[in-house]
Amino acid sequence: MTHAASDSGGLAVADGPALVPVARAVDLHKVYGSGDTQVAALDGVSVEFWPGQFTAIMGPSGSGKSTLMHCLAALDSASSGSVFVGDAELTRLGDKELTRIRRDRIGFVFQAFNLVPTLTALENITLPIDIAGRKPNQAWLDTVIDTVGLRNRLDHKPSQLSGGQQQRVACARALAGRPDIVFADEPTGNLDSVAGAEVLGFLRRSVSEFGQTVVMVTHDPNAAGYADRVLFLADGRIVDEMAQPTADRVLDRMKHFDAPAARPKG
Ligand SMILES: Nc1ncnc2c1ncn2[C@@H]1O[C@H](COP(=O)(O)OP(=O)(O)O)[C@@H](O)[C@H]1O
Ligand SMILES: [Mg+2]
Numbered sequence: 001m002t003h004a005a006s007d008s009g010g011l012a013v014a015d016g017p018a019l020v021p022v023a024r025a026v027d028l029h030k031v032y033g034s035g036d037t038q039v040a041a042l043d044g045v046s047v048e049f050w051p052g053q054f055t056a057i058m059g060p061s062g063s064g065k066s067t068l069m070h071c072l073a074a075l076d077s078a079s080s081g082s083v084f085v086g087d088a089e090l091t092r093l094g095d096k097e098l099t100r101i102r103r104d105r106i107g108f109v110f111q112a113f114n115l116v117p118t119l120t121a122l123e124n125i126t127l128p129i130d131i132a133g134r135k136p137n138q139a140w141l142d143t144v145i146d147t148v149g150l151r152n153r154l155d156h157k158p159s160q161l162s163g164g165q166q167q168r169v170a171c172a173r174a175l176a177g178r179p180d181i182v183f184a185d186e187p188t189g190n191l192d193s194v195a196g197a198e199v200l201g202f203l204r205r206s207v208s209e210f211g212q213t214v215v216m217v218t219h220d221p222n223a224a225g226y227a228d229r230v231l232f233l234a235d236g237r238i239v240d241e242m243a244q245p246t247a248d249r250v251l252d253r254m255k256h257f258d259a260p261a262a263r264p265k266g
Contacts, residue, residue, distance in 0.1 A: 020086060021048040022181045022213045023072050028081035030067050030236075041067040042078065043236035049181060052211040054204065056224040056245070058254065059233030065217040066185055068233070072215070073183045074102045086180060103132050107174030109184035113166045115158040115173075121165075122154040125172045132177070141176055143210075148172045148202050164195025171202055175212065182206070184216040188223055200226045221250040232257060 030042035041064045049055055049072075057065050070076035071083055074090050083090040085101055093101070115124045125145070129136045145151055148168040158166050167187060174182050184203065188196035204226045206212035216227065224230050225247035232240040234257060242253060 022051050024048040024084045026082045028071060029079045031079045040236050045238055047238060049213055049215055051213055054207040054214045054227045056227035056230045057217045057233060058224055058230055063233040064236040065233055069183045069185050069217060073106050073108055074098050105180040107179040107182040109170050109174050109187045111186040111189040113170045115166055115169055117158050120155050120157060121150055121169045124169050125176050129177050140178060144172045144175050147205055164191050164198055167191060167199050171199060175206055181213045186217050221247045224250045
């Protein structure tokens, strides 16, 4: 039994190099609880994330956005299905290997910043690298710090920084180790529109200028407009996808999804 033509299977890249997705999910299911209280947070999600692509994930509250990100980022495990980060299938890995993948290949930005309050901005940014026992790449670190505009705030503790500055520290922390992919779960959810635009501008530049792969959950059509494509999630499934989104087109699509009349009757 051979697996014929496995090198072309499923890769929809015409005439391009045989790229491997940075991360992908195959028929992912996640069930919480049991019996009557059972919730299918993910109900058969298959999706690929390509190098240098900025993907936004949208959908109503409870549609499974955070669950999907956590499963892709090796922060949670699925009930069934597979997650790949590059060639590594997470479900086949032990704790040690999962820790290494989380540490070396994945960056995560949380809505609530999650900085260590006793550390300075710079110490927060380099913390994952320090924990890993690695030396930071100084040139890259400088690039990241200058891109997020934190050069003159490096000695400040999080409590001495605005929300927007704290989230820019968190973004710099996520990028400092040059991960293969950065996941951001509503990174602008706690920010005003000006600070939010700065964070989004930085994520966009990390993709356009450094080829970073970014996946971002957002409720905000304007935020989604920064992405290269938008996935729409509902009830644990991907129900639509939009390429080259603009805020207006995303808003239009959301109206369609939000309208109660648009929901099929069970
Ligand atoms: N730890 C948990 N225990 C039980 N149910 C959960 C848990 N986490 C999420 N859920 C449920 O799974 C569904 C998807 O949640 P989530 O992924 O957080 O959605 P979103 O991020 O889109 O708001 C929701 O119905 C939620 O209540
Ligand atoms: Mg969520």
